[in-house]
Amino acid sequence: MSQYQQLLLIIHLALRHSPAIDHAAALAKASGARLHIATLIPALKLLSLLEEGDREKARARYLQDHRDWLEDQSKLLRGRGIEVTTEVAWADDMEQDILDHVKELQPDLLIKEVQHESALKRAFFTPLDWHLLRHCPIPVYLVGGGGHALPRKVVAAVDASGTEPANSELNERIIQQATNLALQCDAELHLLYACDLSGVYLADMGGLALSDITKELRTTEEQSFIKLAGLYGVPSDRRHFVLGHPVSALSDFANEQQVDVIVMGRVQYHGLEKLLGSTTEHILYQVPCSVLAV
Known part of the structure; x- marks a missing residue:
């Protein structure tokens, strides 16, 4: 049985050559899932300068132009055997409108291209993608600039530290989503734990030197990762324990x-619960691939 039944793709028509369309189409084709493409357009402030009658005509022409283009794209996708539906609509509140679509359609994945924002803008305004990572109730597939449209290598990034039930449950969800995606795409599945030992401070712990403490911690974390990988049957050549x-x-x-x-997970735990949103969110601007956030 297919891992995915319904996919929701949100696109920005200013980016008509967005790779997100190719990625969503490839996944829909591979899984046999239905694909709904929603184009939500922010209100155009320039139209407010027109008379009411002219404004309505301009809005209608603008929407029709985009509907025509999107229908042409959907015909190409249907020609590939993909079941696709489309819509073009104005959006007064982009985040809420997307979340309303998710609630109404109940898709398995929300797919969207990463919207790059400058560091200065991020300092004052929370990017739309970050809002979705924090509030979307389903997995969010954010398409980066690189990678194959149909994934060939999928990496589940886990946190093997700690034994809290919530942390274990999140790792399970991450691995399950990664497994589903890899199976659907016939891709390689890898497991990775990026272990950060920078929290080790110079101190006297029972007479151990700092290098001994670091070595002991690394061994403990690596053993935890090996145990986790073994629990899910990940082959040794697809396990990656990296420091940093x-x-x-x-x-x-x-x-x-x-x-x-x-x-990746949107929330992880290190002793006290804390959001890992900052890590997952900043990953969007660093990695050359797509991110599936659970």
Whole structure:
């Protein structure tokens, strides 16, 4: 049975050559899922300068132009055997409108191209993608600039530290989503743990030197990762234990290994519960591939 039944793709028609269309179509084709493409257009402020009658005509022409283009795209997809429906509509509140579509359609995945925002803008405004990562109730597939349309290498990025039930449950969801995607696409599935030991401070712990403490911690974390990988039957050549901050470690790994999709959790736990949103969110601007956030 297919892992996916319904996919929801949100596109911005200003990016008519968005790779997100190719990615969504490839996944729909491989899984036999229905694909709904929704184009939600922010209100055009320039139209407010027109007289009411002219404004309505301009709005109608604008929508029709985009409907015609989208219908042409959908005909090409139907020619490939993909069941696709489309819509073009104005959006007064982009985040809420997307979440309303998710609630109404109940898709298995929300697919959208990564919307790159400058660091300065992110300092003052929360990007739309970050809002979706925080509030969307289903997995969010954010398409990056690189990678194959149909993934060939999928990496499940887990946190093997700690034994809290919530952390174990999140790892299970990450691995399950990665497994589903890999099975559907006939892709390689890899398991990765980016272990950050930077929290080890110079201190006297029972007479151990800092290098001994670090070595002991690394061994403990690596053994936890090996145990997790063994629990899910991941072959040894597809297990990757790397040291470093998760953002830089994942970015380097994705570049070196030509990864197509990284599957990550939106919340992780290190002792006290805390959001890992910042790591997952910043990954969007660092890795050359797509991110599937669980």
